[in-house]
Amino acid sequence: MDQGENDGAMSVWEFDTAQVEQIWLDTREVFGNKLWVEGMLYGVFPEEWQEEAEERSGTDFFDVLVSAVQGYDEGDPSGIFVSFRREFAEYGISTVFAPHPRHGDVLERARRIAAGEPLPGPAPCHLDETAVAGIWDALAHGFAHCGSDVTRWFPEETLDDFELAADERMFTYISGVLDGLAPDDDRSLVFPGLRDLAAGYGIALTFAPHPRFGDLIGRADRLRAGEPVPGPGPWHLDGPTVAELWRRIADPGSYLPSVLNEALPADLVEAIEEVTGRWASHTMTQLTDDLTEDGDPSLLLAALQRTCARRGLVVAYAPHLEHGDVIARARELTAAKS
Numbered sequence: 001m002d003q004g005e006n007d008g009a010m011s012v013w014e015f016d017t018a019q020v021e022q023i024w025l026d027t028r029e030v031f032g033n034k035l036w037v038e039g040m041l042y043g044v045f046p047e048e049w050q051e052e053a054e055e056r057s058g059t060d061f062f063d064v065l066v067s068a069v070q071g072y073d074e075g076d077p078s079g080i081f082v083s084f085r086r087e088f089a090e091y092g093i094s095t096v097f098a099p100h101p102r103h104g105d106v107l108e109r110a111r112r113i114a115a116g117e118p119l120p121g122p123a124p125c126h127l128d129e130t131a132v133a134g135i136w137d138a139l140a141h142g143f144a145h146c147g148s149d150v151t152r153w154f155p156e157e158t159l160d161d162f163e164l165a166a167d168e169r170m171f172t173y174i175s176g177v178l179d180g181l182a183p184d185d186d187r188s189l190v191f192p193g194l195r196d197l198a199a200g201y202g203i204a205l206t207f208a209p210h211p212r213f214g215d216l217i218g219r220a221d222r223l224r225a226g227e228p229v230p231g232p233g234p235w236h237l238d239g240p241t242v243a244e245l246w247r248r249i250a251d252p253g254s255y256l257p258s259v260l261n262e263a264l265p266a267d268l269v270e271a272i273e274e275v276t277g278r279w280a281s282h283t284m285t286q287l288t289d290d291l292t293e294d295g296d297p298s299l300l301l302a303a304l305q306r307t308c309a310r311r312g313l314v315v316a317y318a319p320h321l322e323h324g325d326v327i328a329r330a331r332e333l334t335a336a337k338s
Contacts, residue, residue, distance in 0.1 A: 010092050011052060017098045019044050020081075024100055027077040028163055031069075040065055056091035064091075076164060078103065078110035102157060122161035124204040127153065132191075132207050132216065139178075139187045140277025147175030150190075158203060165201040173197055183286060186275065186311045188219040212274075223312060232271045234314035241265070242301075242317050242326065249297035256300070257284035268308075268315065275311040283307065298323065302330035 015023070026039040041050070041062070050061040057064050068087035072080050085095045085107065100106050112119060127135070131153040138149035151159070151171040162170045177193035191207055195217065198205035209215050213231075222229045237245070241263070248259040261269055261280050272280045287303045301317060305327065308315045317326050 010094050011056075012094045012096060013049055013088065014096045015044075015098060017101065020098050020100050020106065023080060023084075024077045024103070024106070027080045028160065029169060031072075031074060031080075037062070037065065053088065053091060053093065056093065064088075075167075076110070076113055078106045078113065081106040082110045102160065122165060122201065122203045123157060124206070125155065125158040125198065126206045127208060129208040129211055132210050135190070135194075136187055136210060136213075136216075137277065139190060142183060142278070143178040143181050143185075143190070145175075146178055147171040150174050150178070150194075158198075158205075161203055162198065162201055165203075184283070184307045184310055186220070186223055187277070188213065188216040188223065191216040192220050219312070223310065226309075228314060229312035231275070231312045232267065234316065235265060235268050236316045237265070237318060239318040239321060242320050245301065246297045246320055246323070246326075249300050256288040257281040260284045260287075260304070268313070271313055272308065272311070275313065296329070296333055298326040298330040299333060301326045 022039060022043050026036050026043075030036045030039070045053075045061070053064050054061050064087065068083050069080065070083075071086070072083045081095075081097055088095050097106055100109075103109050109119070134153045135150050138146055138153070148171045151174055154162075154170065159170050162173075166173065174194065174197070177197055178190065180193065181189055195205045195207075207216060213219055213229075219229050245260070245263050248254050248263050249256060251259075258281060261284065264280075269280045272283055276283055284304075287300060287307060305315050305317070319325050323329055
């Protein structure tokens with residue numbers, strides 16, 4: 001049935017706030033793939049509307065959707081509402097959209113963009129203690145593949161502002177921040193990266209103090225400057241402990257991650273697990289991966305000291321009874337190899 005068979009009568013479709021929000025969100029996040037189509041078919045347009053559009057257009061509703069978006073340039077989501085209004089008007093259907101809760105009249109917004117008129121800038125974002133702790137915990141097992149887990153702690157309003165400015169999903173940019181860190185970096189170093197990422201798109205991002213580690217931006221700044229940060233310790237491993245560590249490291253039959261856990265003071269092991277959020281054996285595994293079978297034990301002890309220092313844990317060693325200052329020995333060996 002074509003439009004003429006409806007006696008020219010106009011039909012009015014009124015999109016409520018929930019429909020407008022879903023159109024906006026789906027268009028911002030997944031336009032161009034089947035998730036957007038599924039969202040429109042099963043979440044936005046009720047069955048009776050689809051049937052009416054098919055009767056008036058003489059074609060499948062999916063084809064109507066495809067036709068509607070041909071003129072959409074994948075820019076600001078407000079443009080999709082203009083596309084819908086124009087497409088459905090061809091079949092005698094008038095579309096009325098409720099104001100978007102954040103962006104108001106979507107058609108007026110689209111008009112302002114087309115006219116080159118300024119729009120309100122992004123709102124500042126403050127992540128509260130719960131969100132800060134949530135991000136910290138999401139990074140507990142390392143930085144790889146954590147972009148989505150970190151992103152979920154940002155409010156929808158900030159995601160909206162960021163993705164409108166960047167024209168890309170925020171988690172992909174956060175994944176880039178995480179990829180730029182070393183595996184044994186302190187988790188606090190993530191937060192300056194997030195702040196700078198947001199600032200690049202006009203969003204002022206601030207953080208509440210972490211319930212255990214306080215101001216994470218300040219902590220990161222001190223760690224980068226090589227300054228001590230608040231925390232347990234310092235630890236001074238005495239002569240017998242250093243000798244036992246040396247013996248265990250030098251034993252060719254030892255599984256180093258386990259023996260280091262067993263030989264280190266229990267409170268140091270606990271502190272390593274607290275700041276990394278992982279079993280200490282995981283940290284020890286990272287330290288031993290690059291150690292050759294005939295590697296001098298002083299090299300591993302120096303690597304342990306460095307990785308602890310990167311997390312604000314100060315570890316010092318008494319001289320080994322036979323080999324003396326283990327850190328100086330490691331430094332000499334490293335210089336000789338280079």
